[in-house]
Amino acid sequence: MDEKDISDKIKKKINEIVKDENEKQLILELLVKTKRYDAQTKSLTIKKEFQLLLDQYFPFNEGKNE
Amino acid sequence: MSDEIKILSLELQNYRQFYGNQKISFKSRDEGFTVIFGKNGEGKSNLLNAINWCLYKNEPHGVGDDVTSHISENKSLPIINNRCITETKEGTRADVKIDIWIQKGDTVYSITRTLGILKHRLETRKLASGKQEILLYDHEGDRIPKGCEKLGHPFTKFVVTKKGPKDSDFTDTKNDIDPVNMVKEILPYELARYFLLDGEFLEGFWRTSKSIRDGIEQISQLHLISGANEHIQSLMSIPSKGFSRDTDELTTMLKQYDRFENSRDGEGNESWTDEERFKEDLEDPKYYHSTGKPRIKDIEEDIDRINTKLTSISKDIRNLNAVGMDELKEKYSKLEEELKKLEEQYTDAGNTFLYNLIKKGPQVLLKDAIQESIKIIDKEVDLGGLPVKYKRIFAESLLDSQQCVCHEPLRPNDARRKYVEDFKVSLVGKEDKDEAHDLGYVFKKDFLNDYAKFCKDNFEEPRKKHSEAKDKYDEKDREFSGIKTLIANAGGDEAEKLIDKQRSLLERIKKLNEWKSKASSDLSNNNSERGKINVQLAKALKSNEKAQKTLHDLNIWTKIGDTLTEIYDELKDEIREDVQNNTWKNYKQLLSNPSEFISFEIEPDYTVHLLDKNNFNKVRNLSAGQSLLLTLAFVAALRGPTGYKFPLVIDSPAGKIDGPNSHNIGMCLPNFLPNAQLTLLVTNKEYTDNISPDPDFPNLPNTPVCKLLEKKIKLQHFKIQKDKDHQSPNLGNSTILPGKLEYANDPEKGREGWMVVAK
Numbered sequence: 001m002d003e004k005d006i007s008d009k010i011k012k013k014i015n016e017i018v019k020d021e022n023e024k025q026l027i028l029e030l031l032v033k034t035k036r037y038d039a040q041t042k043s044l045t046i047k048k049e050f051q052l053l054l055d056q057y058f059p060f061n062e063g064k065n066e
Numbered sequence: 067m068s069d070e071i072k073i074l075s076l077e078l079q080n081y082r083q084f085y086g087n088q089k090i091s092f093k094s095r096d097e098g099f100t101v102i103f104g105k106n107g108e109g110k111s112n113l114l115n116a117i118n119w120c121l122y123k124n125e126p127h128g129v130g131d132d133v134t135s136h137i138s139e140n141k142s143l144p145i146i147n148n149r150c151i152t153e154t155k156e157g158t159r160a161d162v163k164i165d166i167w168i169q170k171g172d173t174v175y176s177i178t179r180t181l182g183i184l185k186h187r188l189e190t191r192k193l194a195s196g197k198q199e200i201l202l203y204d205h206e207g208d209r210i211p212k213g214c215e216k217l218g219h220p221f222t223k224f225v226v227t228k229k230g231p232k233d234s235d236f237t238d239t240k241n242d243i244d245p246v247n248m249v250k251e252i253l254p255y256e257l258a259r260y261f262l263l264d265g266e267f268l269e270g271f272w273r274t275s276k277s278i279r280d281g282i283e284q285i286s287q288l289h290l291i292s293g294a295n296e297h298i299q300s301l302m303s304i305p306s307k308g309f310s311r312d313t314d315e316l317t318t319m320l321k322q323y324d325r326f327e328n329s330r331d332g333e334g335n336e337s338w339t340d341e342e343r344f345k346e347d348l349e350d351p352k353y354y355h356s357t358g359k360p361r362i363k364d365i366e367e368d369i370d371r372i373n374t375k376l377t378s379i380s381k382d383i384r385n386l387n388a389v390g391m392d393e394l395k396e397k398y399s400k401l402e403e404e405l406k407k408l409e410e411q412y413t414d415a416g417n418t419f420l421y422n423l424i425k426k427g428p429q430v431l432l433k434d435a436i437q438e439s440i441k442i443i444d445k446e447v448d449l450g451g452l453p454v455k456y457k458r459i460f461a462e463s464l465l466d467s468q469q470c471v472c473h474e475p476l477r478p479n480d481a482r483r484k485y486v487e488d489f490k491v492s493l494v495g496k497e498d499k500d501e502a503h504d505l506g507y508v509f510k511k512d513f514l515n516d517y518a519k520f521c522k523d524n525f526e527e528p529r530k531k532h533s534e535a536k537d538k539y540d541e542k543d544r545e546f547s548g549i550k551t552l553i554a555n556a557g558g559d560e561a562e563k564l565i566d567k568q569r570s571l572l573e574r575i576k577k578l579n580e581w582k583s584k585a586s587s588d589l590s591n592n593n594s595e596r597g598k599i600n601v602q603l604a605k606a607l608k609s610n611e612k613a614q615k616t617l618h619d620l621n622i623w624t625k626i627g628d629t630l631t632e633i634y635d636e637l638k639d640e641i642r643e644d645v646q647n648n649t650w651k652n653y654k655q656l657l658s659n660p661s662e663f664i665s666f667e668i669e670p671d672y673t674v675h676l677l678d679k680n681n682f683n684k685v686r687n688l689s690a691g692q693s694l695l696l697t698l699a700f701v702a703a704l705r706g707p708t709g710y711k712f713p714l715v716i717d718s719p720a721g722k723i724d725g726p727n728s729h730n731i732g733m734c735l736p737n738f739l740p741n742a743q744l745t746l747l748v749t750n751k752e753y754t755d756n757i758s759p760d761p762d763f764p765n766l767p768n769t770p771v772c773k774l775l776e777k778k779i780k781l782q783h784f785k786i787q788k789d790k791d792h793q794s795p796n797l798g799n800s801t802i803l804p805g806k807l808e809y810a811n812d813p814e815k816g817r818e819g820w821m822v823v824a825k
Contacts, residue, residue, distance in 0.1 A: 004069075005251065006287065006290070007286060007287050007710070009286065009637065009640075009641070010286075010287055010290075010291070010633070010637065013633050013636060013637050014633060017629060017632055017633055017636070018629060023625070023626065023629065026626065027294075027626060027629065027630065027633075030294040030297075030298075030626070031287075031290045031291065031294055033294075034290045034293045034294040034297065035251075035287075035290055036247060036250075037293075038247075038250070043300065046297050046300075047297075047300070047301055050297055050298065050301055051301065051619075054619060054622055054623070058618075058622045060614070060615045060618045060619070
């Protein structure tokens with residue numbers, strides 16, 4: 001991931017609002033991904049990539065999530 | 067993101083009027099400005115087109131006329147240089163190539179676009195003068211001589227190579243990233259119009275709020291936040307089916323709500339009505355979307371475009387010439403301004419009333435249920451069950467002090483400590499209930515404790531204000547209609563047509579505003595219903611073991627979505643206000659008469675108010691010069707808070723500016739955006755000619771802009787020189803030469819004053 005692609009102002013605001021480190025990283029990665037998409041990007045690709053990121057930062061462990 | 071971006075050089079090969087290979091090296095800001103000088107029609111704007119074509123395969127300047135028309139100089143030229151294609155032998159190939167070198171931070175990029183053309187037999191037609199004209203055709207946006215063929219890969223290609231500070235040589239980036247996406251990362255297309263500034267764009271900038279919204283949202287990357295959130299919403303809305311009949315039904319319902327929001331039919335295709343859009347251009351969209359956000363966007367776009375059209379009709383009406391018309395036109399202008407102001411007032415009042423109805427109306431309907439819920443919450447509070455956070459704080463303070471309230475020790479090995487720890491653990495996840503407590507407090511304070519005041523403030527007063535504003539508007543509108551009838555009678559057919567057109571457009575805007583209100587209210591209801599179904603779905607999924615993963619994902623996405631909304635809302639307001647304040651500060655510095663205006667505001671919906679001394683909003687009625695200066699001020703303001711350090715190439719920065727403002731440009735530009743690379747494409751009129759006198763500024767020196775700039779900053783000149791052997795409009799060639807400023811003193815040949823000459 002290249003966080004350099006995201007403006008300092010946005011990064012600062014994320015740091016200000018989001019305390020959880022995983023949530024922070026997930027949000028940054030979602031923004032980097034979104035930056036690379038264009039009108040031609042298939043929605044299925046976006047869904048897959050977003051889901052992969054979610055599974056990476058907030059994996060589902062049966063019985064331990066709630 | 068914060069890396070400075072600069073253009074190092076531009077190399078052209080056989081592009082339009084530039085025959086053979088030609089190159090311009092650009093200065094960085096600490097070395098001064100690069101000034102490219104050329105008379106009208108010599109190819110200045112085609113340099114801007116060359117940069118656009120190379121980076122984005124787009125030529126914004128002079129595009130629009132059809133192939134058979136030769137009115138526009140740019141479009142009458144084929145993309146390949148005429149002399150080159152004429153000299154090329156039949157059956158052989160000629161190339162058009164543009165190479166741009168860009169530096170971003172420590173990395174240098176070479177971006178090259180090549181178009182290979184195979185020549186067969188050129189098709190021509192004989193003109194009345196006896197000359198032969200080469201015919202042209204459009205092929206995927208490129209204008210090619212008829213009888214030529216556009217070749218595919220590898221003759222036509224787009225290549226981006228890069229060299230970082232540690233690389234020994236340039237490497238092709240295609241293995242890592244598609245070249246189009248690479249350029250998107252360096253200088254995104256959506257932002258090009260904010261750094262490759264075209265005179266026409268600058269002049270029309272303030273006619274719609276779209277340029278303002280796009281500028282702020284895209285340069286500051288707010289669109290990434292809203293974009294990511296939209297993707298998340300689509301993920302949230304399609305939980306997997308197959309867990310149970312209940313969840314399947316709820317999922318199906320959610321999909322319907324999503325389809326409504328995004329104007330889609332049952333098969334997921336875009337859904338349209340048969341209501342025709344306002345069309346100015348053949349390429350404008352034909353119909354309105356059926357529902358949701360796309361429909362609102364269509365309507366807003368049309369309102370913007372109709373407003374632009376209305377501004378031009380108003381100008382035409384003011385320019386009508388007829389006896390005794392002056393007084394009528396003066397009244398017309400005055401009433402038009404007053405009417406606009408009243409329209410804003412009653413629209414604002416209407417929006418407030420509508421907003422309250424949608425947002426606060428349901429509270430009134432649910433008053434009994436809310437009262438009942440609050441009783442339950444209060445009971446829970448009385449029993450000590452709420453707020454949970456106080457119970458947690460209480461447990462933590464006991465554990466920290468290692469002592470119970472009964473003074474029994476709670477040290478790590480004490481048995482009693484375990485009870486308190488278990489109590490604390492049992493609270494995990496229950497703090498959500500505190501929201502009900504907080505909400506209950508708010509409902510009591512703002513709603514139930516003074517129900518009559520709630521109804522008066524939210525419904526009665528706004529409705530009264532709205533109907534009062536509407537009455538005032540209608541009264542002024544009747545007066546305005548009377549004046550328009552008088553103008554139509556006095557100005558003959560032309561005036562009548564203009565007034566009729568204006569009347570029908572105003573009616574259309576009125577109708578569109580009604581449609582917009584209805585579409586917004588429908589969307590709001592749709593979203594509120596979807597919210598309820600989402601809650602039901604979450605409950606249903608929770609009780610289904612197989613659906614735990616889906617529920618887990620749904621919860622995380624909901625949280626991330628809410629956080630993104632919060633980030634977006636906070637940033638948007640901060641950035642908008644920063645850009646607003648900086649634009650106003652910059653504008654006052656650039657204007658020759660800053661006291662003409664008293665304030666500049668960008669509203670949350672990006673409409674702009676530039677108030678003059680009489681409190682009239684002048685933003686849609688600025689002169690070309692004022693509009694251009696305000697745009698420069700805005701573009702400069704975008705750089706600060708958004709952190710995007712793009713280079714600026716400005717075509718005709720002082721082309722339509724009057725003497726005093728030209729003088730101001732000459733004085734201020736060297737200090738404008740101190741770290742930005744700046745390239746100016748100029749004509750003699752705006753650059754080397756003496757500044758025109760102005761009766762309001764009798765002491766204004768006539769020093770040309772070039773000399774004002776030269777006093778404060780180094781200037782590197784290039785001169786575009788038209789080849790005198792090829793004067794035919796279809797065959798004109800230009801050469802780019804290093805230039806310098808020189809004073810000519812030969813009045814007999816009409817050469818007197820400063821000029822840019824080839825070195």
